[in-house]
Amino acid sequence: MAVISDDDKIICRCEEVSLSTIKDIVHHFHCSSREVKLRTRAGMGYCGGRICRTIIEKVVQDINNEKVSNESQLSYRPPIRPVTFGQLGGSWNDDES
Template sequence: MSEKKTIVCRCEDLTKKEIVEAIQEGYTDLEELRRKLRIGMGPCQGRVCLPLVKRILKQVTGEKVKQESFPTFRPPLVPVSLGSLAKLKVESKKKKQSKDQE
């Protein structure tokens, strides 16, 4: 399969070719590569692409990628609407109030 057509990061629509090119440009740190290309900044936060990118990085540079250089997965685990997050606070406040009344 052509590298140009192989999608590695589906959220940010990145092909293997784009990733290989960025590594060859000198972005050999997984975190820097992520910030350059936005790998792992979409809805799945890199659950699909990061292990693949790690492997590509090893292939291109010939060096093992250190586990500690793996980007942090940020909360929330899955996308949540702002409306429900905002409402949560109101509900917990109400709960606290009703508890106080008891």
């Protein structure tokens, strides 16, 4: 059985971002959790960060030895997609009256 190291573990399942990727970005750019999100797309997948948000913030906090400030925290995004009024009204074609 293969052993997976901690750094190879996936933190953001939606965007497949590993712990080592997040650590590398934070060490290289000394950035906040919001910047990690923008640089790696971690927290920007289908779940909108509901699964990985707190883990990302904790990793960044541990590496930077700083408390996460309220102004740079990651926000939650609902998993929604834009739809047309025709789709909402039940028509198959947007050109239908």
